[in-house]
Amino acid sequence: MKKIGLFLGCNIPLNRPDVEYSARYMLKELGVEIVELEGATCCPAYGTMPSLDIVGWAAASAWNLAIAEEKGVDTITGCGSCYGSINEAKYYMDKHPEIKQKVNEILGKVGKKYEGTATHWNFINYLHDNIGLDTLKEKIKYNLNGLTVALQTGCHNLWPSRAFPHTEENVFFPTKLKAVVEAIGGSAPNYSTLTDCCGMGALRSNAPDKSLALFKKKLEVIKEEINPDLCVTGCSSCLLQFDAGQALLAEQKKINFKIPALHIVQLVAIAMGAEVEKATAMASIPLNGVITKIKGGN
Amino acid sequence: MEEGGVNVIDLTQADESFIKELKELGAEELKECIQCGKCASTCPMALAGLEFFIKRIIHAANLGLRDILLEDSSVWGCQSCNRCVEVCPMDVVPYEVIQAVRRAAIKVESCPANTYEGLRNLYKFGHAVFPKGFEERRKKVGLPEKPPTALSNEELLKKYREVLRQTILEEIAPFPLD
Incomplete structure (x- = not known):
C-alpha cells in the first residue's frame, strides 16, 4: 500500500478545510495511506523566514521535512507556497553542504536531523506521475461529462523548475493538470493567459487593488475565450483568489459574472463520490450547476 | 511618483556598500545583469503596475540606491513566483535580489x-x-x-x-x- 505524509500548511487546514477533507477522501479512495505529520508547521511562507535569511528559511523547512523522514514517507501538499518554499529550501540544502550543515546544527539541538531523503510532491504531479491517469479513471464514480474547465496550475507549482523533483515538459505551457481533468471526463481548453499569475499572495496582501485588477484581466480572458463551467486550481492560494477574490470583484461590480472554482483535489474527490456539502463547504461562489452537471450525466 | 509625473533619480545617493550588502544577503550574481528585460516581460509586479518591478529593482540595486529601494514597498509585493529565475539568460537568479533587498530592509525595520x-x-x-x-x-x-x-x-x-x-x-x- 502506498503511504504519504499529508503536509497541510496554513490556508488548507485553517481557511479551506473543505480542501483538506477532499484531499483525505481522495487519497483514501486511491488506496493511499495518509501519514500524519505531527508537529508540522508553515512551510515557511515566502514573506516570513525566506525574507530574513537563507539558513533560517532552510531550517524552518527542514523541520518539516525531518518529521516526514522520521516516518519514512514522502510528503504531499495542495498549497503552491508549501510546494515552492520547501522544495527551494531543499534545493539550497542539497546543493550547498554548508547550509545543510548549519541547518543540522540547529535541528540537532532539538533532536532532529535533515537527510534529504523525502520527496515533496504536489497533487498535480502525484496524480499524474505517481498514481497514473489509468488508475485515476478506474476510481471515478461520476464522469465529468464534458464539463468545461479553466485551468490554473499556479506559479509555485511551475517555477523555479530547477528546484522541483517533478516538472512539466514546458513550464510555460503546462499540460499535467489538463491531462488529469481530461482523464476524469472534463474538457480543458487552452486560453491565452493560461500561466498568468492570479495575484493572490504578497501582491494581494500589500497592493490589494492592483492584485484584484491583475486577476480581473485574467478572468475576463477566461470568460471571453473559453466561457467555462468551472475554474480548477492546483494551488490553495489560487483557489482563494478564484473563489472569494472573484466573489469580491462581482460584489464590487467590477465583473458581471461568477465562475465557480475548485481545487483539483475537490474536483477529483467529488467525482469519486465525496460528500459535496463537505467537499465544497467554504466555497463563496455556488457550485450547484457544476454538481448537477457532474452527477446528472451518469 | 505622482501620476504622470517624472521620477527623478538622484545618482548622488548611490551607495556602493549597498551592492556588497545585497551580495552577502544572497544576491550573489547581481552584477551579471545586462538589463535585457526578459524578467520584466514575465513579472506579475510589472503587469500589476508596481513602481519597482524586478528589472528596475535590479537596476536600482546595481546603482547602489539604498534609500530609494528600502523606502519603496514594491519588493514586498513580489509573488515569489520565480518566473524571473526561470527565464533569466544571465543566471542572475533575480528573485534572490528581491529577497536580499527584503533582508536589508527588515534589518532597518523598513517593511510592511x-x-x-x-x-x-x-x-x-x-x-x-x-x-x-x-x-x-x-x-x-x-x-x-x-x-x-x-x-x-x-x-x-x-x-x-x-x-x-x-x-x-x-x-x-x-x-x-x-
Whole structure:
C-alpha cells in the first residue's frame, strides 16, 4: 500500500478545510495511506523566514521535512507556497553542504536531523506521475461529462523548475493538470493567459487593488475565450483568489459574472463520490450547476 | 511618483556598500545583469503596475540606491513566483535580489506591518497564516477542531520555537521570543 505524509500548511487546514477533507477522501479512495505529520508547521511562507535569511528559511523547512523522514514517507501538499518554499529550501540544502550543515546544527539541538531523503510532491504531479491517469479513471464514480474547465496550475507549482523533483515538459505551457481533468471526463481548453499569475499572495496582501485588477484581466480572458463551467486550481492560494477574490470583484461590480472554482483535489474527490456539502463547504461562489452537471450525466 | 509625473533619480545617493550588502544577503550574481528585460516581460509586479518591478529593482540595486529601494514597498509585493529565475539568460537568479533587498530592509525595520504579523504568528502558532474561526470551519467538514500540526502538539511547537530562536529571527524579531 502506498503511504504519504499529508503536509497541510496554513490556508488548507485553517481557511479551506473543505480542501483538506477532499484531499483525505481522495487519497483514501486511491488506496493511499495518509501519514500524519505531527508537529508540522508553515512551510515557511515566502514573506516570513525566506525574507530574513537563507539558513533560517532552510531550517524552518527542514523541520518539516525531518518529521516526514522520521516516518519514512514522502510528503504531499495542495498549497503552491508549501510546494515552492520547501522544495527551494531543499534545493539550497542539497546543493550547498554548508547550509545543510548549519541547518543540522540547529535541528540537532532539538533532536532532529535533515537527510534529504523525502520527496515533496504536489497533487498535480502525484496524480499524474505517481498514481497514473489509468488508475485515476478506474476510481471515478461520476464522469465529468464534458464539463468545461479553466485551468490554473499556479506559479509555485511551475517555477523555479530547477528546484522541483517533478516538472512539466514546458513550464510555460503546462499540460499535467489538463491531462488529469481530461482523464476524469472534463474538457480543458487552452486560453491565452493560461500561466498568468492570479495575484493572490504578497501582491494581494500589500497592493490589494492592483492584485484584484491583475486577476480581473485574467478572468475576463477566461470568460471571453473559453466561457467555462468551472475554474480548477492546483494551488490553495489560487483557489482563494478564484473563489472569494472573484466573489469580491462581482460584489464590487467590477465583473458581471461568477465562475465557480475548485481545487483539483475537490474536483477529483467529488467525482469519486465525496460528500459535496463537505467537499465544497467554504466555497463563496455556488457550485450547484457544476454538481448537477457532474452527477446528472451518469 | 505622482501620476504622470517624472521620477527623478538622484545618482548622488548611490551607495556602493549597498551592492556588497545585497551580495552577502544572497544576491550573489547581481552584477551579471545586462538589463535585457526578459524578467520584466514575465513579472506579475510589472503587469500589476508596481513602481519597482524586478528589472528596475535590479537596476536600482546595481546603482547602489539604498534609500530609494528600502523606502519603496514594491519588493514586498513580489509573488515569489520565480518566473524571473526561470527565464533569466544571465543566471542572475533575480528573485534572490528581491529577497536580499527584503533582508536589508527588515534589518532597518523598513517593511510592511503584515510582515511582522506573519512572523509573530509563525513563532507563536507555527502557522504564519492564522485566520480566526478555523475551529468552526473544520467542524463543518467533520475534521477535528485543530489540525494535526504543531497547533495540536505543544511539546513539538516548543521545539519548533527553539529552532527559530537559533536563527536570525532571534536578532531581528521586534517582538519577544520566549
